Amino acid sequence: NAGVTQTPKFQVLKTGQSMTLQCAQDMNHNSMYWYRQDPGMGLRLIYYSASEGTTDKGEVPNGYNVSRLNKREFSLRLESAAPSQTSVYFCASALFRGPNNEQFFGPGTRLTVL
């Protein structure tokens, strides 16, 4: 089992460019999440998908869109990148059954917007 995988690992964009961050999980989890991590700010939720076919905004959704392509895959799109979106992006997944809220994280994508 690979767990949660993310591509690419690193990316440099110019202001105004667009890109899609890919995430896939092979644990048959129901819920998937996108976070960004900035120094001193901890992990902040951008969007999540509680189950296949649904997506919801998190704490910092502006400037992002998501697609839950199927149960395995959840992508994050930056339509017009801005320097403020320079960050490390993490995808996570969770089975979410009963009291079990345990989320499992991918290795991250390090994005720099110039």
Add this chain to the structure above:
Amino acid sequence: GQQLNQSPQSMFIQEGEDVSMNCTSSSIFNTWLWYKQDPGEGPVLLIALYKAGELTSNGRLTAQFGITRKDSFLNISASIPSDVGIYFCAGPHSGAGSYQLTFGKGTKLSVIP
């Protein structure tokens, strides 16, 4: 909204020492999760706690779910250099938002060999 306060923010310890850190909230949590993040990596789940008063161990790590349900503690015994990293506590939002986790800002641990 719910907030988790972690302390200390950072700590430097000598290899072999025991470490203690905690996480507090003004709200009640039904679950406490502890994660570790190595430099350049994603957070890894260390311990999950589901019951007030619960004490759970994972190797040299021990975590406790506080009786008031507003706090949790993580102890590391006999620290080694690979314990270096950032330790996060997390707990689910209440009610319909329980798909989401609230994360503390982390305790950064440095181990001096």
